[in-house]
Amino acid sequence: MRRRVAHLWFASMTLALFTIGVSRADAQSVGFRGFGEFGGTRMAASETFKAVTGSPSGVVFGGGVEAIFAEGLFVNVRASRFQKDGSRVFVLNGEVFDLGIATTVRVTPIEISAGYRFKVGRRQVVPYLGGGVGWYRYSETADFAAAGDDVQETHTGYHVLGGAEYRVSRLFGVAGEIEWSIVPDALGQNPNSVSAAFDETSLGGTTFLVKFIVGR
Numbered sequence: 038m039r040r041r042v043a044h045l046w047f048a049s050m051t052l053a054l055f056t057i058g059v060s061r062a063d064a065q066s067v068g069f070r071g072f073g074e075f076g077g078t079r080m081a082a083s084e085t086f087k088a089v090t091g092s093p094s095g096v097v098f099g100g101g102v103e104a105i106f107a108e109g110l111f112v113n114v115r116a117s118r119f120q121k122d123g124s125r126v127f128v129l130n131g132e133v134f135d136l137g138i139a140t141t142v143r144v145t146p147i148e149i150s151a152g153y154r155f156k157v158g159r160r161q162v163v164p165y166l167g168g169g170v171g172w173y174r175y176s177e178t179a180d181f182a183a184a185g186d187d188v189q190e191t192h193t194g195y196h197v198l199g200g201a202e203y204r205v206s207r208l209f210g211v212a213g214e215i216e217w218s219i220v221p222d223a224l225g226q227n228p229n230s231v232s233a234a235f236d237e238t239s240l241g242g243t244t245f246l247v248k249f250i251v252g253r
Contacts, residue, residue, distance in 0.1 A: 070251060072246065076093055078095060078243065079243050079244075083237075084235040084237060089177075092143060095121045096246070098117060117148075119143065123142060126231060133231075137180060139180060143176045149170055162202070164223055165202065167197070175190050195218065197221075200213050208252060216244045217241070220239055
């Protein structure tokens with residue numbers, strides 16, 4: 038029940054912010070810009086990723102496009118990728134056994150976010166908050182996997198984010214951002230899986246990003 042309430046809250050917030058932005062677009066000037074980003078993420082399913090890849094954390098990179106409305110609202114679309122090499126394992130009574138089969142794990146989210154940019158103090162520094170919905174492509178592949186052993190799935194998730202942008206010049210900015218995401222019931226559905234052994238179901242996590250922005 039709590040999960041359903043949280044999911045509805047995230048979806049409602051995103052829809053409300055997006056609707057407000059669209060309804061005011063005729064009365065406001067709208068600026069469009071692009072951005073690239075890189076950083077690090079720590080997966081919520083920390084024991085699962087640690088068992089398979091050796092660490093629950095890794096590098097993430099991506100980019101996207103963003104619309105900025107005059108009153109501080111923003112809407113953006115972004116795509117990113119997390120990828121790590123590891124090994125197939127199985128878990129028995131909490132102990133991890135390496136099967137010696139090299140594997141690659143990828144998480145590729147496509148996210149839509151909406152939020153608000155605050156006007157405070159120096160105009161060069163712009164804090165912002167937002168949230169939204171995303172589609173997370175999860176794959177786990179091995180060179181010598183038997184038919185049906187590889188995994189390729191897409192799951193819906195939700196996120197909140199916050200950060201601050203520093204305007205280096207009129208057309209260039211740098212931002213630091215933190216995002217927390219939840220992708221419920223994406224892992225652990227197979228009773229024989231590593232994630233089921235550790236009772237971990239979310240594909241989300243906490244991500245820290247540095248963004249390079251081109252445009253106003």
